[in-house]
Structures are given as structure tokens and as C-alpha cells.
Amino acid sequence: MSLLRIAGGRVIDPANGVDEVRDVWIAGGRVVAAPGDPGAKADRTIDAGGDVVMPGGVDVHCHIAGPKVNAARALRPEEGREAGFVRRSGALRSGTLGSVPSTYATGYKYAGLGYTTAVDAAVPPLGARHVHHELRDTPVIDAAFLALMGNNHYVMDRVAAGEWDRLRDYVAWLLGATGAFGVKVVNPGGVERWKQGKGDVATLDDEVPGFGVTPREILTALARAVDELALPHPIHVHGLNLGLPGNAETMLETLRALDGHRAHMAHVQFHSYGGHPGDLRRFDSRVAPLAEYVNEHPELTVDVGQVLFGETTSMTADGPVGQYLHTVTGRKWLSHDVELETGCGIVPITYEEKNAVHALQWAIGLEWFLRVEDPWRVALSTDHPNGGSFLAYPEIIALLMDRGLRAEVLARLPARVRARSGLGELSREYSLSEIAVVTRAGPARMLGLAAKGHLGPGADADVAIYTPDDDRRRMFALPRYVLKGGEVVIDGGEVRSSPRGTTFRVAPEYDREVVGSIRDWFERDGSIRFANFELGEEELGGTVLERRPDSPQEHKGHGGKHREDSS
């Protein structure tokens, strides 16, 4: 087995408590212990002297594949024309850029930043087949996706009936049937209510018409099911009232409702606003009390959903948010209701420095990074592409590491931002090790991906090598080398190879007795046959089952019948 040595770099591997100059040894796509023989020779050595060596980046929350993302591509041809492109080169594919890059461009560009794993955070179960298609065409990076369940009719019916075991069995079945990695809840009950033309829910205790349940009941029932199934990743929550002034109260209430459950709160920046709905004048930052709550509850993690100034695309399963943004901005609006579960809203958006609300959103995101004391519990995200493209991650890193840079930007923003956000008083600066936590080690741990986010023996040999630079943006935008599974994929800023990534999924055990009841419901209310909903074995080709080390999960075949080959 060929042995690779990354020699003499400053290895920053916070999961293993490492921040020192040492070698990293790689064989068979994994990190291995340094050979006992001090004279051992590597087949290839990468001289990383003077460089910083980190595990590959891990994105816990982004939107990169599937029907929603693809609808956004078709909706915004003007962006592809203006934002540049990736040129075909040798065996590498061409692609479009912009806020919603094509699949090949997505893979190359993530890798180009030193990111090697990304999780699409919102997939309608009915769109899972499409997502697997796109992920197979998204090179280099490993991926996973979360299945939407917060407005699922079968879920709500079980909650209303108090059938907890059946609910848990359904969650397990649905994850296995779609090849998903975890459970996502988006505006529980609110999307369903909105789809009925009765408007969004406003509080956790509003009733979802026709179902006799409340957002609180849906949320806590699913959180309990995820805990009982011991999934690698806790319930991933996009709560109520996203983007609305005054939603910090709902957020706090949501955190309290989740009491005792593990939970990951997504793009918290968009949920931390003071003021009153419909009145932007009193819009302000309410990060402090929310971050304090998170600080006191170790079972909670968050990703930020940082906003950056510029043009991007808002895309969400939260249908009413799409309509709200369209109403506020007057821009084009793509909406797509998906039967039995979810909505989808896509609206172009331009975040402007001179817009006090946008500027406050920028400050509120940074406040989150700086107010969560334990970097292991806050992940760097832009909710790509909602707050901005993943390509902006180096800029966020620079802002976190340099309070002077933050002050510089803050000084040119509307005065209201300084009055209504505490950002100016936060002098904390992230260390490189803390950056390594919020961009790789932390997200990997949140996801429960044991082989990601660290460089200990057994870890996947996903490695990013950066040359130190006072301009942190440049440093993190242009890694010198990136390795994926031990293979050099980026060298000197160029894509050198394009291995196919893996899609991680889970398939927890469940009581098979549930299937008949799911089938009856699905055949009655769905528009496709039950047998054609579940993905076949061949459709899950290239995916890998992820288990929680301490949980007895076992894969069960789905009896799929799909195949492409003939003859």
C-alpha cells in the first residue's frame, strides 16, 4: 500500500488536541499512525514546512443538490451568464458559477476551498431520487442530505394520534427508503397551514388545521424519535418565523420546547431578531439571550447562516418565507408545493450595506460566532446560498480572526447597526485552532461523521494545506494542497483530479409492521406508487451507511428493482 507523508507542517487537529509541527501519514485513503521505524520512507512526500495542515472542511448546512437547487439554476440564467464559469480541462468538466453553481463546479469549488464534505440540509423525500442523481455528478466532495419531515402528513397524523412507536418506525423507514442521513424540520406545521391558504403559523402552539397538532408537538415528537433512533446527527431545526422581526422570542421558545433533546439549530442568524412582525423599524439584534441559552445547554449546536453583502439566491423549504421575500423585494418568485410534506420558495436577493436590515443581519451573524463560547457548538455556514455563497467562507474566517476588519466594515454601515447590535463591543478573535473547529472538527462532530474533521489514525485522509498569510481571506481561499481520501485534488489552486465522492446515509432498524400502514396512506394520498417511492439498491450505488459507533444500526435491503442496464 502506497504511503504518503505530509511533512513538517503545523498540524491543527483540534479533535485530537493537536496544534504542533508534525507529519501526517496516509495510506489507503486514511490517516495512519506514524511508522514505528524512524527511517520509514514514504512513496510520496508533500513538504508542508511553514504551512498549516488541517482536516478537510465540513459544511453542516448548505443547499447544493436536488429539485430546489436545480429549479434555482433554471430560474436564474442571468446569474450564470454574469458570474463566470469553470472551463473544461482534460478530464474535468465545465460548469457555471453564481450563487447556484452547476454540480461539477460545486464539487470543484468546495474542494478549492479545502472543503471535502457538504450536507444538503433540506430535501423533500419525494425529491430524494433527484438528489442522489445530482450528488453522483458532484465530484470530489463527500455529501449527505437531510430529509424534510416537519410538515409530513403521516408524521402529523401519528403525532395527533399519539402513536410514538409508529412515528419512530416511520422516521427510520423514511430515512432508509430515501437514502437520507438525518431529519430536518422546517417551520413545522407552518408550511402545511400556509399551503392550505390559511397563512403561516405564528407561535409554537397554533393549530395546524385539519391535523389537530401544533408546531410544538411535531417538533418535540420528531426530536424524541431522532434521539430514540440514536441517529448520528440530532434533529436539524429550522424553526418558525424565519426572517421576521421579533422572531427571537419564537427561537427562545423553540429552544425551551426542545428541552432535554439533542438538537442542531440551523442558520440561527435568521432567527435572532427583535421588533415586531410587519414593523422593520424596531428590528434589532437579540443574539445575546439566545447565545446565552445555547451556552448553558450542551445538547444544542448551531450553524450561523452568515449574511454577506452582494447578490445571492434565497431558497428554502419554508414556502411562506418565499412568498414573504417576494412581497418584500418584488423580485421573481418560484414556489413549489411538494405533496404530503413540504413547500419550496426561491427568490433572488441582494444584501446591501446601505440597507440597515441587511447590515444588521450581517452583524447578527457575526455576533453568534462571537457569543457562543464553545466553538465546538457553532458551525460556520452561510446557509449557502441563502446568506451568501460558500465561496465567501474565507471572508467570514477573516472577519472572525480580525476585530479590526470587523470594525472597518462596521464603520461604513448605517449608524443603526452600531446602535442595535452589540457587535462593536465584541473583541474576541478566533485562533486558527478555533477556525479549524468551526469549519471542520465541530461540524463533523455535530454530524456524527466519525472519520471526518480530524487527522487521527483511521480518519479519512481529507486534508487541506494552507500557506499562512496575514490576509486570511487569501489564505483560506487558496489552499496550497487539498487531499481527498489521500488523493491530491487541489495543487497550487488547480484541480488535479476529480474522484467521485461518497454519499453518507443511514438506515436504522424499524418494526416492519409499519410498512403496510405507510403503504395504505401513500397509495391513497400520493401521486406515485409506493413501490416507486423507495429507492432501489442500484439507485443507492456509491452511498455508504454511516453508523453511530455505539448504536446497533443495521442496513436492511429495500427490495428495490431499479436498474439501468439491459441486454
Place this chain on the structure above:
Amino acid sequence: MATPSDPREKEKNGSGPLAIVEDATCVACGCLCDDIELTVSEGRIVEARNACPIGRAWFLADRGLGTRPPATIEGRPADPEEALDRAAGILAGARAPVVLGLTATSVEAQAAAVALADRIGAVIDPSHAAEALPRLLATARVGRVSASLGEVKNRADVVVFWGVDPVTTHPRHWERYSVEPRGRFVPDGRSGRVVLVADAARTSTAERADHVLTFAADRQLETLQAIRSLVLGLELDPGAVAASTGLDLEALRSWAGWLARARYGAFFFGTGLGGTSSVEAALLLVRDLNAKARFVALTMGGPGNPAGAEAALAWQAGYPVGVDFAPGYPRSLPGETSAASRLERGEADAALIVAEDPEPGLTEKARRRLREISRIVVAPDATARDATVALASATYGIHAGGTVVRSDGVMLPLRPALGSRLPSEREWLERIRTRLEALAR
């Protein structure tokens, strides 16, 4: 490899073993019904239960695969390997190749065709692009409020068929998705829905509607704009309305009222809506109807898998139709990067045709050019067509599997009931690409 996916052998009236394939997806029209039960006997599909007449004709057709060679060069039977070499040679030597067809095949084959087009710097353009363009351009201008078909089934209390005739063209649409099903919020099925038909002609669908509006085919934009104005509560002058639409204001007012009273309306339209402005007017009308209730706009779609071609192009190349890879990256400008315009300008010097014959969708000028240049045809009936290199493929949904995309974006698996000695289109395309890569080394 050639066995049906999961056939249940059964004896029927002592006439020998029959294989049954359940939940097969039919690609004959845009419905993509996935509840077809196929019975196979002696290597043929002899029954297609649940299928409509269009579907039955598709499944039961005699494809005569046994009588034709798998590959031809210049019309003469050829060794497939030689044919592949010739195909790769033509594409490698082409300066301005075009990739055409593409809607009557699987997503897997469509994705393989996009990969090949990227590799050879081709213009790739599915054969339905010209008729899809008004919808795509209008959507890119104003967006679209839409839904999956199951939402219509479960929620729609008002269903509009605008310039489409599903009873004729999509026979099971009515029973499966849009009108008759009992849904969660429409427990009474047909009687729980108001069905509105607007068309220039008296269609079969109109015969079964609750209310019919007959418009002048060239006044659809004006008619839609008038209805939209009424929905928005604007006062219109009856004389002006009559002059612009040829219709009675009160008739339009009734229509606006039915639309506005919907709890969840569904507006189905097709390619007959006309140009981009008319589609945009329809999309804006539906969007406005969301101010007070819910309303969604959907296309009838199909036949076959045009939605799959748009999807695969969008995810790999960033644009749903008309992509030019010649600069080394994907470029798309309506009218500029279409295969038709490249053919019409006489620039195209080789064509790769995947699945259906693209000629019906082309202008006479484009067709003439297409007949002058080298043509590689990869299709079930390739060797019966006029081609420089013909590679006969297994028919998707009959002999070959894969995935297809319904008009609402839902992906469905194919369950081929029959085996085939022929490769699928995807396999042929990948073999061409492998050869091109070898030539490049």
C-alpha cells in the same frame, strides 16, 4: 442481465408461463403513469393493465428488434466496435457538432449526452426546446408558483385547463391527478372541484368541464391580462375588453370570480399558450391569485422525458436547454445557442442524435443542413433511419431501465419488462465517450 426486473411467473389458462411486472412507468404521454401492470409472454408484452389507449399502444407495439442489425455505417450493417470508432472519429474531427433529440430517453442517457457534449464542445439542445422556451423564459423573468401533482389531487377545488385537452392527449390525467381523485382536502373528488376549460376550440375536455371559455387563439395574452385585471379588482371598459379580446366582459368577470373563490386552484397550461408574453401573463395571474388564497401553475408535460433533459442539462451545465459548450464552458443565449440556429447558419458539421428524430421540431433550413452533415444516431430504430453511423439501442421503459422526470419534477424509475441484446442509449454514449478519451490521449 436481460431478465425482467422482478417478474412473477404465473400460469394463466394453461397457455404457458407469463411474467408480470408491476408498477411500471409509461412514457407514452406526459402523465408518466407509474401503475401499469405488464404481462410478458414469449418475449413480448401482451397486456398493459391500467394503461390508457396511448399507453397500451406504446407497450404492446411490435418493435421488430430481432430483424435489424445493431449497428450500421452508411446504411450497411457494421460491427458495433467499428461503428463506435467511426462515431468517435466523426465527433473528434467536428468543429461545430450538435447534440439533438434527447427527450425520449432516460435521465441517465441524457446526463451521458451532456457529458459528451461538454467533452466535444457541442451545442446540445433537446428537441422540445423551441416549444419549451416561452415557458422557460417567462419563468426566468417572473418565476412560477407551482406544485407537484399530488398537491392538486389533495387540495385543488378549482382546476383550470387553459388551451390543453388532457382528455385527448393525457387520458389518465383527469382520473389520476387533477379532477377525479379523492384527496385529503377534496374528499368528494370530481364533485368537490370546479373544472374550468379555456380554449380556442371545443375540445373533449371542454365537454366535461363545468364552465368553458372560448377565446380567440391569437388573443390569449389579452384574455389573460383582462382576467388578471379583474382578479386585481380593476374596473374595465366593456367596449375595450370586447375590442381587445373579442369577449364579453361579464363572461370574463365570471371567470375571474371562479378563480378568486378558489381555496387552492390549479392552472394547467401547455405549449399552445403561445409566446413568452402569454406564458408570463398566465404565471402572473396565478401568482396574483396567491395574495388571498393558493393557486399553482403546472404544465401538462411530455410526452416522454423532456423534463429529464431540462433537469440533467440544468444540473450539469446550468441551463435547461440550448447550451453551447464550444467556448470550453457552458453558454446559453436563447436564439443564439440553439441547435436549430447553429444548423440554420450552416455552422454545424456533425450531429449526434439521441433517441427521437429531431426533424419535426426544426425549420426546413435547419433540416436541410442536418441532412448534409454526418449524423450519428443512437436510438431504438437508429438502423432504420438515415444515418452515417447508426447505433440501435434498447427502448427505455420497455427494454432499458433508468429514471424519468414527470412534468412536476418528480423522478420515477423505469421497470423494463423485456430484455434486449442491444445496449441502452446511455451505454452507447458512454462507449463513444470512452473512445474519445482514448483518442485524446
